[in-house]
Amino acid sequence: MKKVKRFGVSLEEGLLKKLDAFVSGHKFPNRSQAIRFLINNNLVSLAWEHNREVAGCAVLVYDHHKRDLLNRSIDIQHQYQELVLSVQHVHLDHHNCLEIIALKGKARKLKELADKLIGIKGMKHGQLVASGVYSGK
Ligand code: NI
DSSP: OOOOOOOOOOOHHHHHHHHHHHHHTTOOHHHHHHHHHHHHHHHHHHHHHTOEEEEEEEEEEEEETTTTHHHHHHHHHHTTTTTEEEEEEEEOOEEEEEEEEEEEHHHHHHHHHHHHTTTTOOOEEEEEEEOOOOOOO
16 A cells, blocks of 8 residues: 555635535545545546546446447447447447447547447437546656
């Protein structure tokens, strides 16, 4: 485990109250974990903003009976195969499939790929979940 360093933080009373509400509202075990989360969340957002190496996943819901849509999705995934880590396919019900495509690469390319997938004609739902770690690169 990495060495943990302590430091003092001064906050206005109102802001501290907001922090404590955030801690309990999100079930964080303590303030330190909540602050860690807030810092990392912000750094990951910056990594996406600055087109750094990031990770995430595209979540798609579609009707598998629409073969054109399926072919289009597979074509697009092959075009960006260097970004695709894995694809998980779940049959939700008779018509609907849920696909979770794990991605890693430059933020702009991930967005581009997700936009193409989400924009396929007939796609019922799609969302890019932006995640990753901040590497500073
Ligand atoms: Ni299916």
